[in-house]
Amino acid sequence: MNILIGLIPALCWGLYPIFLTKMGGNYFQQLFGTSAGIFICASIVQVCFKYQISVNDFMLYFTSGLFWSIGQTGEVWCFKEAGVSKIMPVTTAFQTIGNSLIGGWLFSEWVGISDNLLGLVALIIILLGVFVSDGLVKIERKDIMIYLILLVTTIGFWGYSGFPHYCHTSGLAGFFPQSLGMLVGSSVIYFVGHNKIKGSDPFGIKNIISGIVFGGAASTYLLSLSLNGLVNAFALSQLNVVIATMVATVILKEKPKNQIISTLTGLVILIFGVFLMVSI
Template identity: 35%
Template sequence: MGILLALVPAIGWGIQPLIARKVGGTPANQIVGTGLGALLIGLIIWLIKGSVSGTAFWLSFGAGFLWSLGQVGQYISFTHLGVTRTMPISTGLQIIGTSLIGVLAFGEWPGNTAKLIGAVAILLVIIGVALTAITDHKGQGATSIGYGLSILVPTTIGYWAYGALPKMIHAAGIQLFFPEMLGIFVGSLIYALVRTKGAALGQKETWQNGFIGIVFGISSLAYIFAAQSAGVATAFVITQLNVVVSTLGAMLLLHEGKSHRELRYTLVGLGLIVIGSMMTATL
């Protein structure tokens, strides 16, 4: 059952970029829609399971708030890099950053053997990310890729915080859910107010993108139960298949073209990212 539950976020998180690109709208429309949908799921869980309070609430809220930073960075990058480049790079950066934070801040990977295996895993992920970023396009295409990376790389810090802050809280994951979703909504709202002076709130594309947030909320909820049932390591490894779903889905459904050389490097890169994430999860 745990493995089946883990397939929900693997598919759900994988199709989120595809929904965003199909629905369209600006990054402001997409992030506010995501926040609205996530808050809806969060409210339902709050009514059923309740929530943490005090410091735990605000740490969870902060994790969600910073996640919105990482997500808006992804949405902006989609317009410059496309889904097929953004998702492998973003996933790789998340694995690298989260792993290093776990080692340095929480004492994970104890022992020299574990650290050696972890270092090899991170190296594989780095190589995988580099391979997926290879392009045959020159000139303006290269400029667009450079700009996209300048947005994606620093905003990934938000994803790192989302993974790290809950580790400081001794509470059931389900009770952290509502403040995290509330933080996502508030973060998305502030972005829309700053970026569009609130105009995005009244645009239909924003509400249409609410489906992304619903998918995200359900997928995140499934991950909590999958980790409880199958273990964190197993659930994490399975959910990393989302990068395969999003990348291949973008090529098939969004028709993001790649040359034979780019496709070959992308497939090898995806394989290395998945292998690297599997190695870090077993330590």
């Protein structure tokens, strides 16, 4: 049962980019709708369980949510520009490598030369998986800016994962303030993008469904952390890259059929590298 719960985030996060694509709208509307859906999920959880949290931890989780809005803006924009199947392996690699290096070096989770060497080997394997699955060896000049923007905005995801490390409370207790930060950050970005808050935005409203899917993943991931531990919970959740990439390849037809084998091979290498990285 614990493993099944751990697979729910992978399923929801894997389907989330597909929901974004199907719901439509520009990336401002997708971002705002997603954050609103997450906030609805978090509010329901908070009302049901009435979690208590200190002011300091509230602000840290809130800041984590603000950083998420930065990372999510870049990711959603890149989905629109290059496609889900092309971006998912790359964003997974950026997030895994960044979070692991921050945890290993900043929070001293890697001890000794062996841990650091194993981390670097895992990093190389992850990058190899991206190259094989995404064909980055044939990267075009027009794609360079897309990947640079993705890399820079991924700093937001690193902050999203990093700030909760400083909190004394964990799990679902931080879900509500974190979602509030997501909503505030996304609202500011939405306002800047549209220069006004629309009274009725059908695409923004439709993407609340995408946010509820994301919120389901976020809440069950926090539950999985307590049931399966950090390493297993994170590793299981990263299977989302397989779901998202293959669904986008087969259903959205973002890649020709003759690339499916290389995509699958690259994803297997990538997931192996992720498992190796988080097992240190």
